[in-house]
Amino acid sequence: VACTSDSDPARPTPRPSSTSPAPVTHLTFGVYGPRSETSAFRSTVEEWNAFSKGPEVHLRVWSTHEEFREAVQSGTSELPDVFLTSRTDLRWLLDQELTQPVDELLDERGIDFGDGYSRDALQAFSADARLQCMPYGVSPMVVYYNKQLVNFDRMRKRGLDAPEPDATSWSFDQFAAAAKFASRPARGTKGVHVEATLPGLAPFIESGGGSVFDDGTDPTSLSFASDDSQAALERTLEVLRDPKVTLDEREQAQQSALKWFEQGRLGMIAGYRSLVPQLRLVPGLEWDVLPMPVLDSSATVGDVSGLCLSRKAASTPAAADFLTNELSVDAVTRVTRTGYLAPANLEVALSDTFLQPGRQPEHSAVFNSAVRSMDYGPLIDDLGRLEEAVEPDLRELLYGSGTLDLATVTQRIDETSRPILDPTYTPSTSPSSSPSTSPGASGSSGG
Numbered sequence: 001v002a003c004t005s006d007s008d009p010a011r012p013t014p015r016p017s018s019t020s021p022a023p024v025t026h027l028t029f030g031v032y033g034p035r036s037e038t039s040a041f042r043s044t045v046e047e048w049n050a051f052s053k054g055p056e057v058h059l060r061v062w063s064t065h066e067e068f069r070e071a072v073q074s075g076t077s078e079l080p081d082v083f084l085t086s087r088t089d090l091r092w093l094l095d096q097e098l099t100q101p102v103d104e105l106l107d108e109r110g111i112d113f114g115d116g117y118s119r120d121a122l123q124a125f126s127a128d129a130r131l132q133c134m135p136y137g138v139s140p141m142v143v144y145y146n147k148q149l150v151n152f153d154r155m156r157k158r159g160l161d162a163p164e165p166d167a168t169s170w171s172f173d174q175f176a177a178a179a180k181f182a183s184r185p186a187r188g189t190k191g192v193h194v195e196a197t198l199p200g201l202a203p204f205i206e207s208g209g210g211s212v213f214d215d216g217t218d219p220t221s222l223s224f225a226s227d228d229s230q231a232a233l234e235r236t237l238e239v240l241r242d243p244k245v246t247l248d249e250r251e252q253a254q255q256s257a258l259k260w261f262e263q264g265r266l267g268m269i270a271g272y273r274s275l276v277p278q279l280r281l282v283p284g285l286e287w288d289v290l291p292m293p294v295l296d297s298s299a300t301v302g303d304v305s306g307l308c309l310s311r312k313a314a315s316t317p318a319a320a321d322f323l324t325n326e327l328s329v330d331a332v333t334r335v336t337r338t339g340y341l342a343p344a345n346l347e348v349a350l351s352d353t354f355l356q357p358g359r360q361p362e363h364s365a366v367f368n369s370a371v372r373s374m375d376y377g378p379l380i381d382d383l384g385r386l387e388e389a390v391e392p393d394l395r396e397l398l399y400g401s402g403t404l405d406l407a408t409v410t411q412r413i414d415e416t417s418r419p420i421l422d423p424t425y426t427p428s429t430s431p432s433s434s435p436s437t438s439p440g441a442s443g444s445s446g447g
Contacts, residue, residue, distance in 0.1 A: 024055045024315040027322055030080030032062040036277070036338045044331040052325070054318045081313040082323050084136065087124055087304040091379040094127055100311045103131035105320040111327060121344045124376040125306045133306035134327060135344035139273040140302045140370035141203060143175070143293070144361075147286040149182035149189055149267040163290065168369055172207070175268075175293035176239045182267025183245040191245035192268040193257035196394040198222075198387055199301045200270065201236070203292040206299035206375050208232025213421075219378050220422035222390065224410035233397070233406060235295060240398055249399045261287075272303045273342040273367055280339070280360055289361040291370045298373035342367045386420045 031041045038061045045059045060077075062068040065086050071077035079098055093099045107113070111134075113122060121135040155162040160177050163170040179191030194200045202212045210229030213219035223229055240246055247257055247266065258275070260266035262282045270292070279287060292300045307326060313319040325331060332345045333353050343349045355364045380386065393413045397404070418425045 024318055026056045026058050027054075027082065027314055027319055028060055028078075028080040029057050029322065029326075030060045030062070030068065030083035032065050032068045032084060034277070034338075034340060037335060037340045040335040040338050044326060044334055048322060048325055052321075054321050055315065057322055079310045079312070081310050081315075081319045082326070083308055083310070084305055085133070085308055087306060087376070088380075088383050090125065090127065090132060090306075091381040093308065094132065094379075095381060098311055099132055099308045100313075100316065101130035101132055102134055102309050102320070102323065105309070105316070106131075106134060106324060106327070109320060109324040111324060116346055117344055118346065118371065120371070120374065120376065121304070124304055127379065133308035134323065135304065136307050136327075136332075137273075137305040137341050138302055138344045138371055138374070139304070139342035140291075140300045140367060140374050141199065141270055141272060142289045142291055142300070142366055142370055143268050144261065144271055144275060144279070144287055144289055145178070145268045146182070146261065146264060146266065147288055148264065149184075149191075150178045151181075152178075155181055166363075167290070168366070169291055169298060170293055172204075172235065172239075172293040172295045179239055179245045179267060185244075187265075189265045189267065190247050190251070190260070191266075192239070193247045193252075193260070193266060194240050194270050194398065195257075196391065196398045198390070198394070201233075201394065201397070202375065202377075203270075203300045204236040204240075204295065205229050205232045207292065207297055208235055208295035209297075213378055215378070217378055219380070220418065220425065222386075222414045222417040222421075224413045225407065230406060230410055232295060233410070237397065237404070237406075241400070241404065243401075246398070249395070252399075274303070274340045276361065277339040287360060288363055289366045290363070291366055291373070298370075299375060300370050300373050301377065302371070302374045304376065380421070382420050386417055389416050389420060 029041075029045060031038055042059050045057050048054075049056050060080055062071065068083075068085070069089060072079050073092075085093070103113075117135060118138070121138050122131060124138075125131060125133045125135050152162040152165070155177065160181065161171075161174050162177065163174055175192075181191070182189060183191040194204075198212060205212055205224075208228070208231060210226060210232040211223045212229075214221045214223045214226075224233070247260060251260070257266060257269055258271075258278075261269045262279070262285060264285060279285060291298065307323055309316070309319055309323060327345070329345065329347055332341075332343050332348045333351070335341050336343050336348050336354050339356070343354060348354055349368050390413050393409050393416070396409055397406075415427060418427065
């Protein structure tokens with residue numbers, strides 16, 4: 001077989017075409033979070049740059065998800081080629097056509113969708129029959145409890161209903177008993193705090209047979225006033241509206257609920273995995289986690305993040321290669337080791353890197369088991385505006401004084417939500433501007 005040299009006239013050297021794309025010199029990768037977590041991301045980028053034959057990756061860092069979203073939405077920063085984001089952004093990203101599906105690109109690169117990730121996590125980032133972003137973190141809301149204030153051994157010895165040491169679930173009645181047990185006026189301690197937000201109340205409403213939205217896919221209203229949701233709220237608010245066991249607004253104004261918990265003065269607080277590193281730094285604080293309490297069935301919500309690929313990526317193949325690298329067990333393990341991340345990657349989630357035996361919380365496996373009870377909720381672009389609009393009435397539900405007119409407040413919550421969730425909706429009458437505290441109304445009492 002004859003060889004042809006570079007000077008062979010049969011193979012002329014092609015001239016650069018004026019229409020040929022310029023070679024990609026670098027990609028951008030956008031992340032946000034605490035410094036130790038973003039430093040872990042930086043180490044994965046540095047390793048890529050040291051050993052990969054692909055374009056160099058430049059890391060761009062924001063302190064919080066909110067800063068990232070604001071920077072991109074306002075136009076002060078271009079969307080990175082590959083970026084970390086919250087599932088709450090997915091509707092906005094799709095409506096603005098800012099991303100491209102990743103399923104086929106990752107399948108070509110050997111990502112294990114079947115056994116490597118839960119079906120629900122993949123579904124959470126799916127739309128239009130395509131996987132739009134790859135799930136990265138799936139952190140269910142759980143109950144953090146102070147083991148000295150909520151001492152289940154002492155509760156059982158006093159004949160109180162308490163979960164067993166290795167319980168994987170507990171009832172709302174046990175939760176209520178724990179809240180009352182931890183409330184000691186003489187010591188200045190309270191039992192529990194739950195945020196007056198949609199995610200804060202959702203686990204209780206869903207567990208009690210109600211629904212936060214009138215439709216799980218395409219809602220036109222909140223559903224707080226439905227019979228099932230009101231029934232769940234009536235049971236829940238017997239505890240969460242009791243000022244003897246919960247932080248009132250004056251106490252919350254003094255300092256955050258998290259500070260109360262860190263100081264050993266609050267028995268329980270609901271939160272996500274991201275609280276773990278901060279609580280580990282508190283000297284002398286003994287704490288653990290349990291799933292959200294069960295009224296009728298297990299239910300919780302979650303903080304879900306994903307890695308997405310920009311529609312305008314400098315090079316889609318190269319960006320997909322880098323995305324695949326960031327999804328590797330080694331890369332996810334590095335970030336998980338910092339303690340903030342509850343990884344969507346099942347191999348890492350089930351490993352000691354995540355469970356971290358010998359460190360608090362003792363029952364880290366709760367984060368894995370609670371994922372099965374997560375309600376991911378519908379994709380809503382205006383979620384922030386919705387939460388801001390209903391916040392006053394949610395605060396009235398949890399922290400108001402006097403007798404609560406539950407029917408009136410929940411109807412007002414639903415009515416307030418309608419023009420936000422359904423722009424075509426025209427209210428017949430405006431919702432009342434001030435909460436009703438009619439002494440004769442049925443509902444939960446406070447104060």
